[in-house]
Amino acid sequence: MVDVSSLIAALPDKTVVTDPDILAAYRQDRAADPTAGTPLALVRAQSTADVQTAVRWCAEHAVPIITRGAGTSLSGGATAVDGALMITTEKMRGVTIDTATRTAVCAPGMFNAEVKAAAAEHGLWYPPDPSSFEICTIGGNAATNAGGLCCVKYGVTVDYVLGLEVVLADGRAVRLGGKQLKDTAGLSLTRLFVGSEGLLGIITEVTVRLLPAQNAACTVVGIFPTVHDASKAVLAVTSQTRPAMLEFMDQTTIGAVEDMLAMGLDRTAGAMLIAQSDAPGPAGMAEIALIEQAFRDNRADEVFTTDDPDDGEAFTAARRAAIPAVERHGSLLLEDVGVPLPALPDLVDGVAAIAAAHDVTIAVIAHAGDGNTHPLIVFDPTDDDEARRAQSAFDEVMGLAVQMGGTITGEHGVGRLKKGWLPAQLGDDVMELTATIKNALDPQGLFNPGVLL
Structure with a gap:
């Protein structure tokens, strides 16, 4: 087993958790996968810098990484793996509303309901509304491209994400997009990371567009x-x-x-x-x-x-x-x-x-x-x-x-529970393309092993 003492020393006090009882509480997400493993340790990140430190340590020691928000995944996307470091963004908190641009800059640990409430204080509205909106996080919503009850008219999470901050597999933090509503500069990397289920990087900030308050229904x-x-x-x-x-x-x-x-x-x-x-x-x-x-x-x-x-x-x-x-x-x-x-x-x-x-x-x-x-x-x-x-x-x-020409997942993600059926839907060529992108951004294959691929 890898010694985590150097990681403990590199992060703020009490950021790294090794207590077996606490680790046991983080083994499974809402999908309750019975095959869940036990993480090496838990990092309760409070900043992008904390995430970067943890990712760099994992890259140096070839330790896999499981990313977790509130653990509401219904597809096993945040299930622990034996010997992996689990990084939770639940303590990364805060939201700033910009009424001029009608945007919200959100830390990933903010609950969907909290972002809605913050927007409502300014007469604005954040539409995506998973049934678990009171207990699911914006970071998790972005990672799975979550939907909800009003999607039929107003769309899903990707339709509202304008920008992201993402920590890559080598520890770099990159900013994608921003508050502008129109932006065609370069490849659409923001959309690439939305719905990527933690395979390509760890989302540490989300900028979403807001709408005027919804009319009475x-x-x-x-x-x-x-x-x-x-x-x-x-x-x-x-x-x-x-x-x-x-x-x-x-x-x-x-x-x-x-x-x-x-x-x-x-x-x-x-x-x-x-x-x-x-x-x-x-x-x-x-x-x-x-x-x-x-x-x-x-x-x-x-x-x-x-x-x-x-x-x-x-x-x-x-x-x-x-x-x-x-x-x-x-x-x-x-x-x-x-x-x-x-x-x-x-x-x-x-x-x-x-x-x-x-x-x-x-x-x-x-x-x-x-x-x-x-x-x-x-x-x-x-x-x-x-x-x-x-x-x-x-x-x-x-x-x-x-x-019937449909999909195995409309909003919950593939996770671990459905990945066996993904090739039947996508076909060999698309699966190969997906693996190429994954390998280019995460050559060591550290992020969320066992998810999707």
């Missing part, structure tokens, strides 16, 4: 007899407009959320759609009418519309609660597959067929407006046969998405 809820009807209604809406939100929950999810929140959801419903429009004035009224009609035309049993912000937030909270609610019923294998929108009904039907074929429960939630679904495979990890069937279903769902 009106919410439309549709209750459907089947998931197929609901998915057809999604197409009827998106073929005519892009609402501010269009979310999907199936019957299993509705029941689980009702168990947890007791808000009066209809457990007998086959599926529920939650849509919102934030268009102002007559345009908003027209969009709401369109959504209502699309729901009714596709066999909605009930359509409920409200402009009460508390009611709207209650339904949004129900959708955000879906994963922890379903998780109460067993361990989860979390899918993140997406397809072109016309294929959404076939994907939903296909997932149901896979669940039946393997005799497992698959709860389906979705950012339906952009075709990104989250089938949640529920299983008992102590039942070896059920665990095997769950894994087979997990693999088949990814295969189905690829077969």
Whole structure:
């Protein structure tokens, strides 16, 4: 085992942690990968300089590096590896709002919700909103190109990142982009690092663009007899407009959320759609009418519309609660597959067929407006046969998405849990190109070994 005494001496007091109990708490991320290793040590960086020192030490001693934010990864992207140094950016804090340029310069350890709140103090808005927005960090959001509920209209993290500071594998800190909204100088390296899952460098600062505060939203809820009807209604809406939100929950999810929140959801419903429009004035009224009609035309049993912000937030909270609610019923294998929108009904039907074929429960939630679904495979990890069937279903769902011209991950990242399916989606040439870029920027292969490649 490598002696970390020189690293401890090179960094501020208490920055390097070797306590076994603390290291054990950092072994796994939200994906709870059972194969997680034990890190050599943990570096709680408080500055870019701390990260640089740690990376240079790793390069000198050929020690692999795992980067971690808040540990909310759902793909195993921050899972510990035996003998690797784990660098966490959770203590790198601070955000500065620039109202003249409508930008926010964020330390990577800032929670998404904190950046939203800081922007709101100035009448501005940071749109990307993962369901874990209260506990996930901006650095992690940038590293995985996180999405969220409003992506159907407002886009994902990469659409808002204007600049980055990144520590490279040799310890250099480089600045990419800036506060300018238009910049075509050189290659688009900023976008290269967004979504790179820590393979190319460690993000130590993120500059994001902000929008004027969102208009008040009106919410439309549709209750459907089947998931197929609901998915057809999604197409009827998106073929005519892009609402501010269009979310999907199936019957299993509705029941689980009702168990947890007791808000009066209809457990007998086959599926529920939650849509919102934030268009102002007559345009908003027209969009709401369109959504209502699309729901009714596709066999909605009930359509409920409200402009009460508390009611709207209650339904949004129900959708955000879906994963922890379903998780109460067993361990989860979390899918993140997406397809072109016309294929959404076939994907939903296909997932149901896979669940039946393997005799497992698959709860389906979705950012339906952009075709990104989250089938949640529920299983008992102590039942070896059920665990095997769950894994087979997990693999088949990814295969189905690829077969439909879709993706194995719309927003969670490939991480360690899905990398086996990446070549099937990208093909040999793109995998080779990806490896070439990785090798050029990290020739020792130290950053996040086992992720993606």
